[in-house]
Amino acid sequence: MTTTRESVTQAGAASPRLHRGSLTKQTIVAAALGILDDHGNPGLTFARLGKELGAAPTAMYRHFPSRDEILLAVADELIGMSIDGYEPSESWMDSLRDLAYRAWHTFAAHPAAATQTFFRVTRGPNELRAVNAILEAIHRAGWTGTEAVFQYHVFSNLVLSTSGTHAARVAVRQESEANGNVEWNQEYYPAHPEDYPYVVAAREDFRTINLFEIYKGQVEAVLSQMARKAQLQIQ
Amino acid sequence: MTTTRESVTQAGAASPRLHRGSLTKQTIVAAALGILDDHGNPGLTFARLGKELGAAPTAMYRHFPSRDEILLAVADELIGMSIDGYEPSESWMDSLRDLAYRAWHTFAAHPAAATQTFFRVTRGPNELRAVNAILEAIHRAGWTGTEAVFQYHVFSNLVLSTSGTHAARVAVRQESEANGNVEWNQEYYPAHPEDYPYVVAAREDFRTINLFEIYKGQVEAVLSQMARKAQLQIQ
DNA sequence: TAACAGTAGTGAATGCCATTGACTAAGCTG
DNA sequence: CAGCTTAGTCAATGGCATTCACTACTGTTA
Structure with a gap:
């Protein structure tokens, strides 16, 4: 028996050459x-x-051409997963909330991928879709021109930065766990407690924090400022 | 002259063994x-x-013990550089603004270092100093207990995430330039413009954006929400 | 002053990784 | 069916973090 050809299913055997269109x-x-x-x-x-x-x-x-380009493509894929199925709601605020939460949950579900990509400009089609969706809602809020773009950046930069940072922290924790490290809590135990009275006093409260609630607080801060300023303009 | 000892300044020569306390x-x-x-x-x-x-x-x-631990130490160093010289001002809002801008400028001045570290918990002494300083200002704003910690996270997470993400983008650009790539502008040119009307309409305005102004907008959004909610509580 | 112990600094592996360039053959074009 | 393009393969190459055994400096104790 010659070894010029082998069955694909042969266990552990060296695979035959892949067909031409196999990889995309x-x-x-x-x-x-x-x-x-x-x-x-x-x-x-x-x-x-x-x-x-x-x-x-x-x-x-x-x-x-490189590993980095693969990452960039993953970035656009992640953005696509975020907006797939998004439909603007009647309220522009709800629309932006929806987009914000979608990004958070997508990043949280793919922390390692998000970590490497959230701060990259992909120039891909999905990025364009997302930018357009955000701008659309901001226009409904009453903003136009340069100021609409300003508000776009305030919002989208907040969403990407904080969701991405959250993903990065999740990824770090997962890798440290994979390396056998035990869990670290979000706690602080100073060597000289007297120097950090506020930290010491808050120690217990640091345990009870829900990160998504914090994110919601940040998003609401930006949205309500956006609404308030838009109203001032109209008057 | 024997070669048992050589001047530190001797050019290009094989160095003698370093003295014992040389490295710290x-x-x-x-x-x-x-x-x-x-x-x-x-x-x-x-x-x-x-x-x-x-x-x-x-x-x-x-x-x-590892490259990562060096990075963690750099992280704490960066935090230290941010708060060195910080003095609380009379106004709690100005105090938080000051801390926020310090972080931004430190990260912007050391983009590569910031990129690798801003999302890490260092547990170092400088981190503690910073946490304490932020909590102190938040207490002056009228917050206590769990809610003070919540506001702490809303603020500090915003500052670290957005300043860090900015640094990451600066770092990416610098490395791409170092690799001989030309500059990319913050622009979008869709293949099918009709699908992205808002992007097309805003194209010109994307050019005029000042990232620090956007950051200020985000910080103000969080601070004014913090002030507003604190007042509601008091009433 | 002479052993000695502990450990900071050294130098040679080791094994993983991205990237390159030459090679092979699959499928199109005539 | 001859030839060309190019997707997939294979064998380097050079860079990297990390490990381990080794060396010699410094402080301690007799």
């Missing part, structure tokens, strides 16, 4: 996102990507 | 920060750290 940007991005979810950021290597897709480690280079 | 956490952190400033994140390697300090590449392992 889409499948690679999906695999990358899955790997990030399962193994965190250091887990995303060309070797693992190849194994996951049944391809040679370097096959991705036919579709992306 | 402090000097290593300072060198790491300098390297991050000059060469960006991928520039921070044990090799370069060694060269910078005139030590063997692995010498740092006597002071830090």
Whole structure:
């Protein structure tokens, strides 16, 4: 028996060459996102990507020029997951709330991917959709021109920064747990308590914090300022 | 002249063994920060750290167990740079503004370092100082107990997230420039403009944006909500 | 002053990783 | 069916963090 050809299903055997259209940007991005979810950021290597897709480690280079470009594509995918299914509600405030919460939950569900991408400008189609949706709601709030763009940045930058930072913290915790580290609580125990009276007094309260509630507080602060200032303009 | 001892300033010669107390956490952190400033994140390697300090590449392992721990120490250093010289002003709002702007400017001045650290909990002494300073101002605003801690998180999380994200974007741009890439503007040019009317209409206005002004808008939104809610409580 | 202990600094592996360039063959074009 | 383009493969290459055994400095104790 020659070894020139082997069955695909043969266990553990060296795989035959992949067919021509087997790999696409889409499948690679999906695999990358899955790997990030399962193994965190250091887990995303060309070797693992190849194994996951049944391809040679370097096959991705036919579709992306570098690891960073794959990440950028994942970024746009994440934005797409956030707005898929979004419909503007009657109230512009509810529309923006919806968009804000969607970003939070998408990032929280894919912390490793979000960590590496939330601060990147993808220039992809989904980013455009999202920018357009936010601007649309802000126009309904009564803003136009430069000031609408200003409010757009205040809102979208808040949403991306805080949701992304939350994801980054979740990712750090997951990786530290993966490395066998025990859990750290959001607590502070100073060596010289007398120097930090407010920290000491608040120690108990630091435990009871719900991060999504804090996010909601930040979003409401921006939205209510947006509404208040728009009203002032109208008068 | 024997070569058992050589002048520190001797150019290019193989260095003699370093004296015993030459390396400290402090000097290593300072060198790491300098390297991050000059060469960006991928520039921070044990090799370069060694060269910078005139030590063997692995010498740092006597002071830090891993690269990540060095980064954590840099994080606390950055927080320290932010609050050094801070004095509470009479107005609690001005105090928080001051702290917010300090963080922004420190992060903006050290973008690579900030990028890797702003979302980390350092548990270092400077972090404690900062937490205490913020809580102190929030107490003067009229908040106590759990609600003070809630407001603390709303404020500090906003400041760290948005200042840190800004730093991350600056760092990305610097590294892309270092790689010879040309500048990218904050612009959007959709392939099918008719699908993104608001983006198209706003294209010109995207150019005129001052990021620090946006940050100020976000900080004011949170501060004014904090003030408003505190007043409601008092009544 | 002479051993000695502890440990800071060194230097040579090790193993993982992204990226490159040459090679192979699959499928289109004529 | 000959030839071309290019997706997929394979074997380097060079950089990196980390480990481990080694060396010698400094302070302690006799």
